[in-house]
Amino acid sequence: MESNRYTRGQEALARIHGHIGEGVMDTLKDIAPDFARFIIEFPYGDIYSRGVLSPKERQIATIASLTTLGNAPTELKAHIQGSLNVGCTRQEIVEVIIQMAVYAGFPAAVNALLVAKEVFAELDKNKGSM
Numbered sequence: 001m002e003s004n005r006y007t008r009g010q011e012a013l014a015r016i017h018g019h020i021g022e023g024v025m026d027t028l029k030d031i032a033p034d035f036a037r038f039i040i041e042f043p044y045g046d047i048y049s050r051g052v053l054s055p056k057e058r059q060i061a062t063i064a065s066l067t068t069l070g071n072a073p074t075e076l077k078a079h080i081q082g083s084l085n086v087g088c089t090r091q092e093i094v095e096v097i098i099q100m101a102v103y104a105g106f107p108a109a110v111n112a113l114l115v116a117k118e119v120f121a122e123l124d125k126n127k128g129s130m
Contacts, residue, residue, distance in 0.1 A: 009045030059083035067112040068104035
């Protein structure tokens with residue numbers, strides 16, 4: 001039986017990441033099904049589903065945080081894509097990453113910008129093949 005947290009989490013995950021988010025959760029179910037459920041219930045069901053910040057504002061905060069961490073390029077890539085899905089522009093994403101150079105240093109910002117560049121290039125390539 002799915003909890004209300006899980007249902008809310010699935011809805012938030014789909015809104016932000018589309019089918020890609022479910023794919024990640026499905027991949028984790030083979031090795032750590034409880035962990036996949038934790039991700040859906042806590043970050044997406046409890047935190048991302050709160051009404052104080054908009055989905056766009058939450059993604060901006062997430063990109064800033066992942067940039068400052070400097071060690072989560074896969075997650076940063078997913079959240080850059082998610083930020084575009086909820087209304088961020090490429091320019092806003094780049095500006096958030098540039099702002100993080102002040103707090104995380106230039107290497108962290110450069111690495112994040114390269115991830116953003118990769119995401120944007122993949123999107124442009126996919127648009128061209130349609």
